[in-house]
Amino acid sequence: MFRFNLPDPGEGLVEAEIVNWLVAEGDEVRINDILVEIETAKSLVELPSPVSGTIGRLLAPVGQTVAVGSPIIEIDDGSPGEPLPAPVVPQAAEPEEAPPANLVGSGPIPEPATRCRNPSPVAAPVTAPAPVQRPTTTPVGKVLAKPLVRRLARDLGVALQSIRPTGPGGSVSRADVEAAAGMNRVDDGARVPIRGVRKATAEAVAGSVGKHVHVTEFNTLDVSATMALVATLKQRREFRDLHVSPLLLHAKAVCLAMARQPDLNASWDARAGEIVHHDHVNLGIAAATPRGLLVPVIREAETLSLVELCRAINEIVAVAKAGKLQPADYSGGTFSITNVGVFGIDSGTPIINGDESGILAMGAIKRRPWVVGTGDDERIEPRWVTTLALSFDHQLIDGEGGSRFLADISEILASPELALLY
Incomplete structure (x- = not known):
């Protein structure tokens, strides 16, 4: 089983967003067939397959921001290796059959020093492969929230553990904190994430x-x-x-x-x-x-x-x-x-x-x-x-x-x- 890691797009970029998968689980692909479109901070990039085989699992959903070096897809190319457990977190490189050296994304990439701002939450290991999904609940005592949201909750005197999360991946959003604090939020129009x-x-x-x-x-x-x-x-x-x-x-x-x-x-x-x-x-x-x-x-x-x-x-x-x-x-x-x-x-x-x-x-x-x-x-x-x-x-x-x-x-x-x- 070949694990395709998100390659380094260059220019000091350390993450990219999954924009569009062009393959589905079970599809047959050949070397250089386009697998996915990703968006870096500056451009859309198409990633070709470094190997031929059958698509196993898509490890990152559309819309997710992925760190360089993280696995994004598994391809059954006949090589030894077990599928990754889910949910996926970047792991140290394991010995596996080396793909063609001249193709983008070949082989494991060292974990980058700078992490993406919204990494996938870490869950307890599982013993059998399972479909990748973003968790809707979190372990007891652990609340998913961005630093700015945590600060807002602290300033408003709201306990994060008491809030029902509605944000992406089961995280607590700013709106969740404001609602828990009893704030009557004025509708100020659509909010667009600052990215790309x-x-x-x-x-x-x-x-x-x-x-x-x-x-x-x-x-x-x-x-x-x-x-x-x-x-x-x-x-x-x-x-x-x-x-x-x-x-x-x-x-x-x-x-x-x-x-x-x-x-x-x-x-x-x-x-x-x-x-x-x-x-x-x-x-x-x-x-x-x-x-x-x-x-x-x-x-x-x-x-x-x-x-x-x-x-x-x-x-x-x-x-x-x-x-x-x-x-x-x-x-x-x-x-x-x-x-x-x-x-x-x-x-x-x-x-x-x-x-x-x-x-x-x-x-x-x-x-x-x-x-x-x-x-x-x-x-x-x-x-x-x-x-x-x-x-x-x-x-x-x-x-x-x-x-x-x-x-x-x-x-x-x-x-x-x-x-x-x-």
């Missing part, structure tokens, strides 16, 4: 504010020439099957301007007391997806032609919106672009992503009256106008460097033909 992408985003932006010294500069400019070039590219045979938008030229402008201001392509390593300069521009593209904000990375973006860059943006955004990003897809960025203009917003103060040096916010591109010409030829015309916002880390970049970088980007977007000078 929303949790990861909140932690990332809060960490960024504490890690970087944010400075934001703005520039409003005429991008009529950029809009004309976008229209031309859409008619080109090379771009026929691609979605061409102003984002493409903003991305290209960032890569070209970075070559003139290479100090911006760096990271601040406070622990080592060093500034790390990067050889390539790994460009993050912020994407609004049904699961929340994700920032996949286009690696070595400065080496790509305009067609290649357009294709890379199309592909990575499509994968992000489908929720199929892997940890490697959103790691290692050095600079990012976010497009608030698609929501009709003129500008904003973007938060630097991860360990990157800065982020450019694209504002809405609108028809506005604009002064053109000089002297006797000066006049007002309707033009395509936008506002760019550049946030950068003042630890890494002085005001002069950030200002020159924004000015270079603006110059390219105002007069794309000048890109030949870069």
Whole structure:
């Protein structure tokens, strides 16, 4: 009996939620057949089977958060080994036949140092296999409740043992404690657990504010020439099957301007007391997806032609919106672009992503009256106008460097033909 442990998804993640089982007990599976979809803090991941055989038991129900290294399914592959007793708790690795070494999830994984916040409750061992189920009662003297719920009960003077639990897995919820305390709880609408992408985003932006010294500069400019070039590219045979938008030229402008201001392509390593300069521009593209904000990375973006860059943006955004990003897809960025203009917003103060040096916010591109010409030829015309916002880390970049970088980007977007000078 092969026990498939939840593999390490990387990026320091220590747990994942079971989203959807694609197999049932008794099903026959082959190597690399997809068993389950899991959701980490950043993406949906499909886990393939490392062995061929018959599905024995599903050890974690949909919706349960599981620690890395914990068994999630048993597969009868003909190898020796007894089924796990239920309920399942992570055990030390036992000798068993090693599955193919090049497949994800193969073999036992050491128990992680950091535990998930809601591990399955530990019950007394049983002598025979039983279907996995979340307990609805708990042993005498033991009450399942989160630390915050325990604190609330203590503050309100309510004994947890006296409360009838209605929470997940037979746990005492906040509402249970409040009801026992006789509190008339006002209906304040639905409550949604903070997890997945929303949790990861909140932690990332809060960490960024504490890690970087944010400075934001703005520039409003005429991008009529950029809009004309976008229209031309859409008619080109090379771009026929691609979605061409102003984002493409903003991305290209960032890569070209970075070559003139290479100090911006760096990271601040406070622990080592060093500034790390990067050889390539790994460009993050912020994407609004049904699961929340994700920032996949286009690696070595400065080496790509305009067609290649357009294709890379199309592909990575499509994968992000489908929720199929892997940890490697959103790691290692050095600079990012976010497009608030698609929501009709003129500008904003973007938060630097991860360990990157800065982020450019694209504002809405609108028809506005604009002064053109000089002297006797000066006049007002309707033009395509936008506002760019550049946030950068003042630890890494002085005001002069950030200002020159924004000015270079603006110059390219105002007069794309000048890109030949870069």
